């Protein structure tokens with residue numbers, strides 16, 4: 001009985017990947033904005049319909065670069081407690097203070113109606129997450145951003161391929177970041193990107209992602225966020241398949257929907273969203289019930305994940321964070337079920353039968 005995890009990395013046919021490696025051996029260029037990286041950036045812009053896309057080493061450094069490129073050097077960043085830890089840790093790593101605003105119980109996204117009350121003179125940015133690829137309340141956040149002149153960064157790590165009102169979800173906000181980690185809908189083994197609205201900010205990212213200099217001219221403080229040709233090659237193999245990945249995810253997602261009773265709370269997908277079916281979250285009545293399910297599934301070698309746990313405002317290395325009762329409650333009761341291209345129908349049926357018991 002092979003192990004079933006919440007996700008499984010897609011690997012393209014080896015010969016196809018080797019075809020790209022042959023090109024690397026031809027040119028001898030393995031990194032530093034090589035031809036495969038440039039080709040992938042172009043393909044990503046076409047697929048997503050965006051401009052100013054920077055392919056970088058991972059989704060976390062993308063968040064850090066976003067804060068740096070917006071020249072946020074001190075103060076508070078309004079953010080969500082319901083996300084992967086990188087959303088909060090990137091803020092802390094940049095020596096900024098995360099200010100947590102609780103989430104909506106039905107979308108798990110930051111509750112936009114509570115953001116205004118958290119804005120102070122020290123607020124320098126809003127960093128929101130499109131949790132599980134469902135769009136935040138973009139209109140309300142946009143209005144606040146304009147009113148208070150605070151830039152918005154969307155951590156869109158789950159949102160690859162999602163359209164909101166016909167436009168890529170990565171095209172909203174001052175900057176959107178994405179992760180191309182092996183566990184995500186589109187992957188380049190490790191990797192990520194920034195989509196930057198303002199050309200001047202984009203030019204800063206361009207310099208900052210490779211040490212801040214051009215030859216001997218050191219223009220600004222930078223970091224190394226470059227990506228190798230080997231990673232770009234994986235991206236080129238996968239980008240041509242993303243539409244198929246999403247269709248297959250949709251099929252599995254709908255099978256779960258069909259087989260699970262309405263007793264399980266599931267977030268709805270808005271009618272103005274073309275979804276990427278990135279995650280299948282399920283909300284249980286209690287943490288005890290969740291633990292019992294995890295236990296029972298483990299016996300069958302099936303491992304759903306506690307996405308997300310714990311609530312980030314309760315991290316041990318954060319002092320005096322805001323209380324977020326909704327997030328603290330939901331993080332205790334939520335699981336994501338296995339969902340990936342290649343997941344067999346029989347396995348989905350088995351998981352549903354176990355849950356229904």
Ligand SMILES: *Cc1c(COP(=O)(O)O)cnc(C)c1O
Pocket residue numbers: 058059060061083084086087129155157158178179180181191192
């Ligand atoms: C995966 C993820 C990240 C981090 O991306 P990496 O590429 O692994 O650094 C950041 N935020 C969210 C919401 C994620 O799910």
